[in-house]
Amino acid sequence: MFRYHCLNPIAAIGLDLFSEDYRKTEELKDADACLVRSAAMHEMELPQNLLAVARAGAGVNNIPLEKCAEQGIVVFNTPGANANGVKELVFAGMLYASRDIVGGIDWCLANSSDENIAKTAEKQKKNFAGTEISGKKLGVIGLGAIGVLVANAAVHMGMEVYGYDPYISVSAAWNLSRNVKHVTQVDEIYRECDYITIHVPLLDSTKKMINAEAIAMMKPTAIVLNFARDLLVDEEAMVEALANGKVKRYVSDFPNTTTVGAKGCIVTPHLGASTAESEDNCAIMAVRELRDYLENGNIVHSVNFPDCNMAGCTTAGRVGILHKNVSGKLSSFTTILGDAGINIDGMANKSKGEYSYALFDVDAPLNEEVLQKLASVEGVLRVRRIK
Numbered sequence: 001m002f003r004y005h006c007l008n009p010i011a012a013i014g015l016d017l018f019s020e021d022y023r024k025t026e027e028l029k030d031a032d033a034c035l036v037r038s039a040a041m042h043e044m045e046l047p048q049n050l051l052a053v054a055r056a057g058a059g060v061n062n063i064p065l066e067k068c069a070e071q072g073i074v075v076f077n078t079p080g081a082n083a084n085g086v087k088e089l090v091f092a093g094m095l096y097a098s099r100d101i102v103g104g105i106d107w108c109l110a111n112s113s114d115e116n117i118a119k120t121a122e123k124q125k126k127n128f129a130g131t132e133i134s135g136k137k138l139g140v141i142g143l144g145a146i147g148v149l150v151a152n153a154a155v156h157m158g159m160e161v162y163g164y165d166p167y168i169s170v171s172a173a174w175n176l177s178r179n180v181k182h183v184t185q186v187d188e189i190y191r192e193c194d195y196i197t198i199h200v201p202l203l204d205s206t207k208k209m210i211n212a213e214a215i216a217m218m219k220p221t222a223i224v225l226n227f228a229r230d231l232l233v234d235e236e237a238m239v240e241a242l243a244n245g246k247v248k249r250y251v252s253d254f255p256n257t258t259t260v261g262a263k264g265c266i267v268t269p270h271l272g273a274s275t276a277e278s279e280d281n282c283a284i285m286a287v288r289e290l291r292d293y294l295e296n297g298n299i300v301h302s303v304n305f306p307d308c309n310m311a312g313c314t315t316a317g318r319v320g321i322l323h324k325n326v327s328g329k330l331s332s333f334t335t336i337l338g339d340a341g342i343n344i345d346g347m348a349n350k351s352k353g354e355y356s357y358a359l360f361d362v363d364a365p366l367n368e369e370v371l372q373k374l375a376s377v378e379g380v381l382r383v384r385r386i387k
Contacts, residue, residue, distance in 0.1 A: 002294050005031035007039035010056055014283025017291070033290045035283075038062060046071055051384070052293050054286035057082060057273055058145075059229065060303050061202060069304040069355050072322045072382025076289040076301050080145030081281035082273035086227050087149040089272050090197055091157075093251035096266055097223045099130030134158035139189030141209075142200035142228070143168045143176060150197060152177045162189050165200075190217035195225065202229040212237035215247060223249040227272045230254035239265065297359050297386040306352035308359055315345045315361040318386040319371070324379035325356040333358060336373045342366070355381075 003025045004018065014035075015024075025031050029047045037056050042064045053063060054076040068075050096102060107124060111117050136159055140151045143165035154161045155177045163180045165172070176182075183189060186209075189196055196218070200206050210224065211234040218224075224247060226233050233250075235258045241247045242264030251266045252259055259265040273282070285301075292298045297320040298309045305322060323329050330349050337344060337360065346361040366385050375383040 002032045003030055004033045004035065004290070006035045007041070008035075008037035008056075010035045010037070010286070011279045011283035013280045014056070014285075014287045017284065017287045019291075033294060035286055035290070036063065037282075042067075046073060051382075052076065052290055054078075054290050055303075056279070056282035056286045059202070061229070065304040070381065074293060074299055074302050074322070075304045076286065076293075076299075077303050078282045078285040078289070079301060081285045082275075082278035083145040083149050085275040085278035086146045086272040087153060089253065089268070090146075090150050090225055090227055091153065093225045093227065093253075093266065093268075094133050094195055094223065097225070097249040097251050098133055100128040102266070104128040133195070136160070136194040137162065137192055139164065139193035139196045140180075141165075141186060141189060141196065141198045143172050144199060145172075146227075147197075147199035148172050148175050150199065151180045155179045159195075162193055164189055186214075187217060190214050191219075194219065194221060195223045197225040197227070198232050199228050200232065202231055207231050208234040210234065210238070212241075215241045218247050220246060220248065222247045223251065225251045227251075227253045230256060230259075235259055239263075295386075297384070299357060302352075304352075305355050305357050306350035308348050308350040308357045310346060310348050310359050310361065313361055313387045316364050316387075317342075317362045317366045319360050319362070319366055319374070320384045320386055321358040321360075321374060322381040322383075323356050323358065323377070324381070325351045325354050326379055329356065329377065329379060330358060332377045333360070333374060336370065336377075337362065340370045340373075342370065 002022045004022055005025050005028045028034060031050060033052045034050060035054050035056060040062050050073050052074045053068060055063060056078055058077050058079050060075060060077055063075055065075055114120055134157060138154045138159045139162045140147045141164050143163050151161050151163050161180045163182050164186045209232055215237055230252060238250050239258060239262045242250060249264050249266060253268050253270050253272050255267045255269055260267050289301055292300060296312055297318055299305055299307050300309060321333060343363040344360055345363055349356060349358040371383050371385055
């Protein structure tokens with residue numbers, strides 16, 4: 001029996017995928033697995049029995065990844081599950097920034113008591129005129145699940161699309177429209193594009209990557225869209241550039257005291273993944289990831305350990321070992337199993353940065369003595385008998 005805890009409300013369509021072998025617990029301290037959306041976990045005490053955390057969404061800034069890794073807790077996210085919802089809001093942002101739709105709506109509301117509003121509107125509408133996005137250049141920084149959808153949709157809307165991603169995956173490359181111009185220097189996007197949208201994870205290397213120097217390269221008519229993370233943009237520099245007419249608009253999905261109300265800023269209250277469909281998709285993917293790990297030992301879409309998949313176990317036993325990525329560990333594990341007279345029918349060992357994960361399918365059940373010997377190997381973070 002596995003126990004799970006939800007730190008935030010999780011869509012029922014996902015939770016319903018848990019089998020009768022799972023029970024929901026009201027306390028994190030009792031849980032084998034945890035589902036989370038936006039709850040801040042950095043100051044939480046993580047119980048020793050916690051095996052996995054699944055973030056129903058892509059960003060994991062609210063989760064202490066290193067702390068989890070050191071405790072042998074696998075952290076999952078759900079890349080792509082909310083991609084369409086974000087993609088659609090990006091285009092809404094482009095349209096809002098290109099045409100003064102909000103100003104027009106506000107004018108209509110302010111003049112709702114005018115009996116001649118239809119006639120008056122014909123005279124006033126020139127004040128809210130804008131430009132079309134078709135035929136304009138769009139630069140997409142980051143060609144992951146969301147970036148690819150945005151780039152491809154923009155092509156179909158008649159835009160000339162530039163894409164930048166030095167780490168583009170094979171899957172993303174296959175899905176990207178051949179009409180997207182793949183550039184190797186992000187500066188080309190800053191200089192050439194009318195619209196610039198960023199879709200990269202927040203890392204030390206990407207924090208404030210759109211800075212004063214980048215903004216200085218842009219056209220004064222440029223519109224910058226940020227539906228990824230607010231800290232990807234130096235917003236103080238952006239607000240200053242907007243005030244001085246160096247860029248036209250900044251559209252952000254992350255309200256804060258720097259941007260809300262500032263000239264040229266259009267800010268929405270973190271609505272990117274706030275659709276029923278996105279929440280359902282994230283919940284479904286998160287639960288499936290947890291079940292596959294808890295029941296089969298497989299890791300898919302982890303952010304702190306390597307992905308490792310050996311499908312279902314058809315042998316007498318399976319053991320998973322989370323360990324530090326240092327040489328000699330694999331031979332230590334195989335020696336312990338061999339000395340116990342246990343034959344290895346299948347194995348996989350994957351590494352990611354400082355951490356590794358080994359899976360062994362064996363021809364005999366694993367007893368506590370063998371498990372203790374595996375756990376005693378230096379650098380081992382967690383040993384789990386899966387079957």
